Amino acid sequence: MSRTAAPRLIGSEIYRGSTYGPKHPLAIPRVSTTLDLIAALGWLDPARYIDSPRATVAELTRFHTPDYIAALQRAEATQQVNPADRDRHRIGADGNPVYREIFSRPATSAGGVLHACRLTAQTPGIIHVPGGGTHHGMPDRASGFCYVNDAALGILAWLDAGLTNILYVDIDAHHGDGVQTAFHDDARVFTLSVHEANRWPFTGAADDVAGGHAANFPLPEGATDTDMLAVLDHAITPLTR
Structure with a gap:
């Protein structure tokens, strides 16, 4: 029988205080509230908590185009978006606002999912990444409040591992x-x-x-x-x- 790892949780403090804006449908601090609730109820041994790494540009461009990732970085650095990036990459449009961590937060979510997939490729097990699940993101544009498609990146990591x-x-x-x-x-x-x-x-x-x-x-x-x-x-x- 193959060995199975104990359940683990990957989270990050980047979600605490990070918001798309007070009137946005995702204004509720879901991830930090979930992590706090899990800790308060004692559902997880602290030793099984993993602080999420941040995905690198090279990792993100396994699925996303370099131009799009660069546009997200520009938007975070300047806290604004130029008309060309808005039209081409839908940043600051269609409910995908420019906010303080517009690059680093989704990159952290993707980093957590990538880490989970690489760990489970080595040893089967259950790993929960509550910041992940941004399944609408497209290779060259934001969509449906999703800037980086961490699910697609995770699947690619499994494929790269030979699954x-x-x-x-x-x-x-x-x-x-x-x-x-x-x-x-x-x-x-x-x-x-x-x-x-x-x-x-x-x-x-x-x-x-x-x-x-x-x-x-x-x-x-x-x-x-x-x-x-x-x-x-x-x-x-x-x-x-």
């Missing part, structure tokens, strides 16, 4: 369009998304199978735990066998 049969399961309310698009033609990666139907980005229809490498389960608004368990039992679990 060739990857199942990506996405249960966000929105379809994981950025990840599905990234691996649309890669038979080594199967993407599965359970999301709310008729909701932005309005992709991920039930008949969208991405050339045979994806499954999408759009659920109606108000879907219950029973609905989610049915998808788990009849759709997700069979794919793992």
Whole structure:
């Protein structure tokens, strides 16, 4: 039987006080609140906590274009965005605001996911990265409040480590369009998304199978735990066998 590592958690203090703005849908300090709650309830041995590294430019450009990463760095340094970068990379547009850590925060999220994937490639186990999951990011632009697609970068890290049969399961309310698009033609990666139907980005229809490498389960608004368990039992679990 293969050895399995104890569960671990990767977090960072960069999320504390970092905000997209008071009126933004992501104004709630979700990550720092989650980390504080886990600590207060004693759910995790402090020895299993890992401080997230920050992804390097070289690591980020494994998926994203150099021009886009440079534009994020410029936006953080100047706290503004020029018209060309706004139009080309959607920084400061479409609900993707310029904020204090516009490069360093997503780079930290990506660094945490990359570290988790490299650790699990060596030894199987469960690692939670509450700052990750920015699945809408595209190679050359921000999308859906996501500046860096840490999920795509993590999958690429697994592929680079030699894994060739990857199942990506996405249960966000929105379809994981950025990840599905990234691996649309890669038979080594199967993407599965359970999301709310008729909701932005309005992709991920039930008949969208991405050339045979994806499954999408759009659920109606108000879907219950029973609905989610049915998808788990009849759709997700069979794919793992």
